Amino acid sequence: xxxxxxxxIGVLHEDKIIYKHNYGYRDVExxxxxxxxxxxxxxxxxxxxxxxxxxxxxxxxxxSWDTPIREILPDFKHINETINNEATILDFMSHRTxxxxxxxxxxxxxxxxxxxxxxxLRMASYLETVFDFRTQWLYSNWGYAIADQIIxxxxxxxxxxxxxxxxxxPLGLDRTISEHSSKTENVxxxxxALSDGSPFHLPRPSVEDGVIMEGAVGLQSSVRDLLMYAQxxxxxxxxxxxxxxxxxxxxxxxxxxxxxxxxINLSQTVSELERSYALGWIxxxxxxxxxxxxxxxxxxxxxxxxxxGLAEPEMIIHHQGSLIDFLxxxxxxxxxxxxxxxxxxxxxxxxxxxxLGQLILEAVLDNPDQNDYVKLAKDSVEASxxxxxxxxxxxxxxxxxxTPVRELSSYEGSYYNVVKDWHMELWVEEGELHMCxxxxxSQAYQLKHYNYDSFSWLLSRDETARRGLFPxxxxxxxxxxxxxxxDGQIDHVIWKHxxxxxxxxxxxxxxxxxxxKGLPLMAxxxxxxxxxxxx
Numbered sequence: 001x002x003x004x005x006x007x008x009i010g011v012l013h014e015d016k017i018i019y020k021h022n023y024g025y026r027d028v029e030x031x032x033x034x035x036x037x038x039x040x041x042x043x044x045x046x047x048x049x050x051x052x053x054x055x056x057x058x059x060x061x062x063x064s065w066d067t068p069i070r071e072i073l074p075d076f077k078h079i080n081e082t083i084n085n086e087a088t089i090l091d092f093m094s095h096r097t098x099x100x101x102x103x104x105x106x107x108x109x110x111x112x113x114x115x116x117x118x119x120x121l122r123m124a125s126y127l128e129t130v131f132d133f134r135t136q137w138l139y140s141n142w143g144y145a146i147a148d149q150i151i152x153x154x155x156x157x158x159x160x161x162x163x164x165x166x167x168x169x170p171l172g173l174d175r176t177i178s179e180h181s182s183k184t185e186n187v188x189x190x191x192x193a194l195s196d197g198s199p200f201h202l203p204r205p206s207v208e209d210g211v212i213m214e215g216a217v218g219l220q221s222s223v224r225d226l227l228m229y230a231q232x233x234x235x236x237x238x239x240x241x242x243x244x245x246x247x248x249x250x251x252x253x254x255x256x257x258x259x260x261x262x263x264i265n266l267s268q269t270v271s272e273l274e275r276s277y278a279l280g281w282i283x284x285x286x287x288x289x290x291x292x293x294x295x296x297x298x299x300x301x302x303x304x305x306x307x308x309g310l311a312e313p314e315m316i317i318h319h320q321g322s323l324i325d326f327l328x329x330x331x332x333x334x335x336x337x338x339x340x341x342x343x344x345x346x347x348x349x350x351x352x353x354x355x356l357g358q359l360i361l362e363a364v365l366d367n368p369d370q371n372d373y374v375k376l377a378k379d380s381v382e383a384s385x386x387x388x389x390x391x392x393x394x395x396x397x398x399x400x401x402x403t404p405v406r407e408l409s410s411y412e413g414s415y416y417n418v419v420k421d422w423h424m425e426l427w428v429e430e431g432e433l434h435m436c437x438x439x440x441x442s443q444a445y446q447l448k449h450y451n452y453d454s455f456s457w458l459l460s461r462d463e464t465a466r467r468g469l470f471p472x473x474x475x476x477x478x479x480x481x482x483x484x485x486x487d488g489q490i491d492h493v494i495w496k497h498x499x500x501x502x503x504x505x506x507x508x509x510x511x512x513x514x515x516x517k518g519l520p521l522m523a524x525x526x527x528x529x530x531x532x533x534x535x
Contacts (some may be wrong), residue, residue, distance in 0.1 A: 278317070492506050
């Protein structure tokens, strides 16, 4: 149905593993099934491990939760004075800075990355301000990319080495890794679902120790390891809460009262039941909607209420993970030391790991009024496929036909962002205009004239899957609007690649050799607004 070739599922209840089951194939071509030790990319489930690493540094007095980022990482120089002077790692890891996510500038085709790790602070320093500081929640991976920079700066070790020595090895998580190795056995192969649900084999994601976004999405793990981790996490959290302390004897997990505490509400809507973001975890008091950071909210009008038949409210601590080729979910019920873990090896036509996790959670809770997850799965797959049809229709409905177009050579050139570490290249070949990112012409896109100085590049759902691209379903993402300078010549292009920045981002056309990277942001801030209305 969803296009998920393999899934590993495990349930811990009252500190005992009560259920484990594996479905399908970890390797479709070889017809090999997964098991509880099969290693999957866990994407954003990595965030809680990065938060735990920061907790160790805080416990050791190397920093505090209130230390401004710039005091640890002087190269962080945001154009917004408040964020530059006051933003802390707690602000970034709880997603309350109000800064734009800009995910599409680091994600590359085939689960690759488009930026180097040493460009993290330069990129984070120019993210647009979407909301006022500490007023609203806006999910972003950049806070955890900054966190892995802090870990290396204060510990003298790479993010992966610190994790291995200080958390993974002490907890006995020997199937949780931060780097690729051909010697690693029993790993899940990577797939993207085509529109008919069939799996398309792709390379495994390249994010690992030493690569940008390692702290946000860089870990790989197994169901067995994640159940063990959840058990030790809940044990230590109970101990630290009961004793009003920040450490537990024999446990590497520190500062859990802060890590598991809600720091910003997920919604501006006032509610008696908590829905908040902690650090690498979401807190939801049932009855309430789950799956907040998964893919399913893209495919349904509203996420279903979970636990609506429960006699008493129940706190759930949870998260979803989505990375090209892999989806995952984890749900904890602290009151009964319960954990539900689902790992899958496909970017499917819905978020199967999320629906499965919610289904099993309601079963464990013995909820008498459970949601129909089979129907939800079917409806979300149908909606997912229809979105691509709808985007094509919307583009055509909004297009002004028969408008003039310049000579295609007028648009050729390289167009750079403000800090000049990301660019798109355009060129004419065989009478057609083409585009690629970061000089990778092996991944070229043919542009079609839309109207006036605008061009479209909408792909089909299956083309998107075969290229290993994240399934973006925002229509304006697939439009490039070129603009001219005072001399009447094309000198910039506007790309609306981030829905939180509806006016889009301007990329300036530059000629000659590649520019020097790293605009001195603070020095040039002055009266000039480099980022537009929300700068």
